[in-house]
Amino acid sequence: MAVNISYKCPTCGAEIFWNAEKNCWACEYCGDSFTLEQLEAQGAAKAPEEINKDNVEKHEEVDTDEYKSSTDGTVGSDLVKYTCSHCGAEIITDRSTAATICVYCGNAVIMGEQIIDDFSPDYVIPFKVPKKDVMEAFRKFSKKPLTPKDFKCDQIVDKMQGVYIPFWLYSGVCSGSINAEGVNVRTWTSGNYRHTEKKYYSVFRDGILEFERVPVDASSKTENDAMDSIEPFDYSELTKFNPGYLSGYLAERYDENSDKCLLRAQERIENTTRDELKKTCDYDTLNIHNYTKETNIKDVKYAMLPTWLLYTTYKEKPYFFAMNGQTGKFIGNLPIDKVKLAIYSLLGCGGGFLIGALARAAGLF
Amino acid sequence: MIRKFIRSLGFAFISCSMFFTPIIAGAESATTGEMVSGGFIFAVPGGLITGLVLVSMSREKSKATRAEQYMKSKLQLKGRNDTYLRTTTSKTKIKSDN
Ligand SMILES: [Zn+2]
Ligand SMILES: [Zn+2]
Numbered sequence: 001m002a003v004n005i006s007y008k009c010p011t012c013g014a015e016i017f018w019n020a021e022k023n024c025w026a027c028e029y030c031g032d033s034f035t036l037e038q039l040e041a042q043g044a045a046k047a048p049e050e051i052n053k054d055n056v057e058k059h060e061e062v063d064t065d066e067y068k069s070s071t072d073g074t075v076g077s078d079l080v081k082y083t084c085s086h087c088g089a090e091i092i093t094d095r096s097t098a099a100t101i102c103v104y105c106g107n108a109v110i111m112g113e114q115i116i117d118d119f120s121p122d123y124v125i126p127f128k129v130p131k132k133d134v135m136e137a138f139r140k141f142s143k144k145p146l147t148p149k150d151f152k153c154d155q156i157v158d159k160m161q162g163v164y165i166p167f168w169l170y171s172g173v174c175s176g177s178i179n180a181e182g183v184n185v186r187t188w189t190s191g192n193y194r195h196t197e198k199k200y201y202s203v204f205r206d207g208i209l210e211f212e213r214v215p216v217d218a219s220s221k222t223e224n225d226a227m228d229s230i231e232p233f234d235y236s237e238l239t240k241f242n243p244g245y246l247s248g249y250l251a252e253r254y255d256e257n258s259d260k261c262l263l264r265a266q267e268r269i270e271n272t273t274r275d276e277l278k279k280t281c282d283y284d285t286l287n288i289h290n291y292t293k294e295t296n297i298k299d300v301k302y303a304m305l306p307t308w309l310l311y312t313t314y315k316e317k318p319y320f321f322a323m324n325g326q327t328g329k330f331i332g333n334l335p336i337d338k339v340k341l342a343i344y345s346l347l348g349c350g351g352g353f354l355i356g357a358l359a360r361a362a363g364l365f
Numbered sequence: 366m367i368r369k370f371i372r373s374l375g376f377a378f379i380s381c382s383m384f385f386t387p388i389i390a391g392a393e394s395a396t397t398g399e400m401v402s403g404g405f406i407f408a409v410p411g412g413l414i415t416g417l418v419l420v421s422m423s424r425e426k427s428k429a430t431r432a433e434q435y436m437k438s439k440l441q442l443k444g445r446n447d448t449y450l451r452t453t454t455s456k457t458k459i460k461s462d463n
Contacts, residue, residue: 141425144419144422144423145419145422146419146420146422146423147423171437175443177444181450182447189459192458192459192460193456193457193458193459194456194457194459195454195455195456196454196455196456196457197452197453197454198452198453198454199449199451199452200449200450200451200452200453201447201448201449201450202446202447202448202450203446203447203448204444204445204446204447205442205444205445205446206442206443206444206445207440207441207442207443207444208440208441208443209436209438209439209440209441210436210437210438211432211435211436211437212435212436212437213435214432214435215435223426224428225426225427225428226426228427228428228429229425229426229427229429231429231434232434265432267430268429268430268431268432269432271430271431271432272431272432272433272436273440275431275433276436276439276440277440279440280440280442280445330425331425331426332425332426333423333424333425333426334423334424334425335423336420336423341416341419341420344415344416344419345412345413345415345416346412347415348378348379348411348412348413348414348415348416349408349409349411349412349415350408350411351378351379351411351415352378352404352407352408352409352410352411352412352414353404353405353407353408353411354404355378355404355407355411356403356404356405356406356407356408356411357400357401357403357404357407358400358403359403359407360399360400360402360403360404361399361400361403365403
């Protein structure tokens with residue numbers, strides 16, 4: 001069985017791709033655009049089972065040595081090769097990446113075995129930020145006080161890719177209880193003395209908290225911190241997965257299963273439950289002595305979430321940036337101009353000096 | 366959260382120092398020596414805070430440790446107990462006895 005991600009324009013027959021700007025499938029040739037319902041009604045979107053097996057791109061195992069130099073280092077050794085049925089070009093990708101567009105002729109590649117079975121996700125959030133807007137957004141994002149002057153966005157980007165990243169979405173309940181010591185402090189002055197009174201309480205709280213769709217990225221190729229940082233996604237646009245949404249983008253397959261990623265969701269859930277229990281304690285200070293918790297995951301869903309990944313080089317050092325393909329939020333660590341940092345810090349010293357001098361002059365200390 | 370706090374602290378600090386600059390010129394109640402020594406106490410933290418704030422603005426990547434956006438409903442408390450334990454008092458002298 002194979003999955004066709006390539007739709008033909010019902011008007012003119014050309015290949016059509018997901019259009020992030022128009023939020024539908026658009027034809028570059030005749031300008032028509034279609035919703036998924038329209039495509040399905042027109043029969044353009046065939047059900048997976050109906051696809052002729054002979055038309056499906058076959059992938060072959062690749063001898064790793066042969067292609068080692070052509071990969072960018074982010075790719076593991078487990079490579080496969082596709083042959084584009086339109087132009088005959090060979091597309092090399094690793095097993096967990098599904099190439100959905102031929103980099104040479106721009107036609108959609110029909111995915112073979114990679115997308116079937118456990119690849120097929122429950123949900124997808126379609127791209128909303130078109131490629132042409134990414135660079136401008138990156139330029140804005142990079143305008144920080146410490147960014148070096150010669151950090152020219154257009155010149156340093158080596159590779160910009162629209163990639164669907166696999167995420168596990170965990171829903172469940174955490175029951176937790178805390179034993180803590182609460183202290184209320186009262187101070188007052190009388191005569192020449194300041195009095196301090198501390199009242200100690202033994203505090204116990206027990207409660208349950210329900211969580212819905214806590215996301216954890218399921219690909220080992222993307223940095224966890226980076227994927228955490230591009231949250232949140234707007235789940236109101238979460239739709240049932242259809243391979244057609246992948247047309248024109250790359251898609252990663254999960255390579256960390258839901259059991260492995262569970263720990264990260266669990267940590268977040270349990271920290272938040274503790275925070276919420278703490279919030280119900282009204283003390284000046286609260287020291288938690290003991291926190292017991294139990295997380296019960298009731299549902300795990302697999303979703304493809306849109307990201308723009310930017311691989312850049314500045315002064316021979318690689319930098320990685322990512323953008324939330326739905327909300328446009330940019331993340332990444334920008335290079336820092338040390339001279340600028342020194343100048344601004346000196347200015348800060350000067351400001352501190354003035355404040356200190358003024359406070360002294362006003363008799364504040 | 367912490368990042369936001371540091372940032373707003375930094376901005377408050379920077380705007381304060383700009384606001385007070387003209388005022389300080391007119392302050393004459395303390396001796397110059399006192400003012401200079403006061404200034405030095407604040408100079409280093411001022412530089413550090415400014416540096417930290419600006420660096421944090423260039424850093425937009427961190428591990429997620431919380432899931433508060435994904436809470437389906439509010440916390441349901443099943444049990445709560447607050448037991449009074451003890452009181453301690455202390456006093457410190459703030460002015461010398463005349
Ligand atoms: Zn067309
Ligand atoms: Zn091709």
